[in-house]
Amino acid sequence: MTHSQVLQLQTDQHFLFALLGVSCVMLLWCLLFTVVCYVVIGLFSVVLTVVISFINTLGVIFLPHPVWLFWHSSQRRTAAKALMRLQDTYQLDTNTISTGELPGSSSVASLTVDDCFDLGKVAYSEADYYHTELWMAQALKQLDQGETPGLMDTVTILEYLSYSIYQQGEVERALNFTKRLLELDPTHQRANMNLKHYEYLLSEQKVEAMEEDERRQKRESRGQTDDLLKYEQLCRGEGTGMSEFVSPKNVCILLQTFNVFFVQIYVSFTEISEKGRFLLYHRLRRATVHDPQTGKLTTAHYRVSKSAWLKAYEHPVLDKINQRIGDITGLDVTTAExxxxxxxxIGGQYxxxxDFGQKGELYAFEESGTGNRIATWLFYMSDVPAGGATVFTKVGVTVWPIKGTAVFWYNLYPSxxxxxxxxxxxxxxxVGSKWVSNKWIRERGQEFRRRCGLQETD
Ligand SMILES: O=C(O)CCC(=O)C(=O)O
Ligand SMILES: [Fe+2]
Incomplete structure (x- = not known):
């Protein structure tokens, strides 16, 4: 190695060490900066909270807390999802919802272009392109009808709209909306790229050949299981209704479908509706379900309601109710929940x-030593102006809530x-609010009241 090569090597080494040194110093600075930012933001939020609380105590103007702002946006997301659930279940078109002309409702509250856009955006963030398309199309329609745009402009809406349509496999329609977007903003980079991509797909016939019928069916079912589609169908009243079988007398009407006995009963028990609610106002909590994996109680998107448990000694009317249920069903209610x-x-559902614990998950009922839930007594404590029926998806029955009635059925075979x-x-x-109460009757105590069956499905 020559002298100049050695010198070169040393210079390179010095350079590398210098670079390493600078990188370390920069890294330390970044770390320091992050920590400082964290502390400053923390302090800032404490100061902000104190200032906001102080301004609010003056009572001149009300400022929301920053955490509330976050909470508010998460509430908005939950509300958006509830609205889409209602839209699917009751097959409401976006225009009906947007103009506020809901069946059973007299109040008319309309949605703005921005509201429709927000709904579409929530759907988009969940990769739910079906609802993204519906809500972006509604936003566009309202703009086309001359509504003054808020924060959202036609170009942004068109971009979401065409992309959601493309995601659902309709390249030609996506292309048309992209062209419309480019008429408004010819330099839009993403739209220009999408245009080329869509044209390429169409020219090369790369689009999966999916029949129009098949595509429509896929869109309409939204990837839902048959069980959920049946649920929605029955919720709309497209099945056997029970209300026509009920007469406003204190009698039980029996309907036997397959093996299930339903009884919808007028119990003329106004106390439960009035007192039950009164006792509860401060105790209602978001209802929970048993997580089959962990066995723990948890909230779930498929059960959206608030509930509370009332003990018999809390009010004389509760004791009376237990007795009445026992008298009518002939079952022992001392072991009941x-x-x-x-x-x-609104949007609340289950x-x-x-109701019964299935094999392998009986732990939920094992602790009490009173057995499984042999039967359910479900009290309707309010009428519901629209929606809120109880539906039996296997037997295809819809029971409309009527204040003062109850439904009763056995969850277990006599075996x-x-x-x-x-x-x-x-x-x-x-529309409105639904109040119910459940009495789950257990197996213990029924040994001499309901004869055992010898076959599994006796
Ligand atoms: O509220 C209803 O209609 C049914 C409620 C129910 O099935 C339950 O709480 O287990
Ligand atoms: Fe249930």
Missing amino acids: DLQVANYG EPHF GEGDYQTRHAACPVL
Whole structure:
């Protein structure tokens, strides 16, 4: 190695060490900066909270807390999802929702272009392109009808619209909307790229040949299971209704479908409706379900309501109710669960489920030593102006809530086996609020009241 090569090597080494040194110093600076930012933001938020609280105490103007702002946006997302649930279940078109002309409702509250855009954006963030398309198209329609644009402009809406249509496999329609966008903004980079991409797909016939019918079917079912589609269908009343079988007398009407007995009863028990609610106002909590994996109670998107348990000693009327249920059903209610009162707001629902503990998950009922839920007594404590029916998805029955009535059914065969025909659900409330109470009756104590069956499905 020559002298000049050695010198070169040393210079290179010095350069590398210098670079390493600078990188380390920069890294330290970045770390320091992050920590400082964290502390400053923390301090800032404390100061902001104090200032906001102080201004609010003056009572001149009300400022929301920053955490509330975040909470508000998450509430908005939840509300958006509830609205789309209602839209699907009751097959409401976006225009009906946007103009506020809901069935059973007299109040007219309309949505702005920005509201429609927001709804589409929530759907988009969940990769739900079906609803993205519907809401972006509604936003566009309102703009085309001359509504003054808010924060959202036609170009942005067109971009979301064409992309969601493309995602659903309709390249030609996506291309048309992209062309419309480019007429408004010819230099839009993404739209120009998309245009080329769509044209390429169409020219090379790369688009999967999916029949129009098949595509429509796929869109309409939104990837939902048959069980959920049946649930929605029954919620709209497209099945056997029970209300016509009920007469306003204190009698039970029996309808036997397959193995399930339903009884809708006028119980003329106004106290439960009035007192039950009164006792509860401060105790209602978001309803939970058992997580089959962990066995723990948790909230779930498929059960949206608030509920609370009422113990018999809390009010004389609760004791009376227990006795009445016992007298009518002939079952022992001393082993039954406390009365659970539930309230569903707009969009509140409980998707298809069984009330009994299934094999392998009986732990939920094992602790009490009173056995599985042999039967369900469901009290309707309010009328519901629209939506909110109880539906039995396997047997195809819809029960409309009528204040002062109750439904009763056995969840188990006399053999103790779960009856899978009892699959049922609470439909989303469309207008108003739904109040119900449940009494789940247990197996213990019924040994001499309901004869055992020898066959599994006896
Ligand atoms: O509210 C209803 O209609 C049904 C409620 C239900 O099935 C339940 O709470 O288990
Ligand atoms: Fe249930």
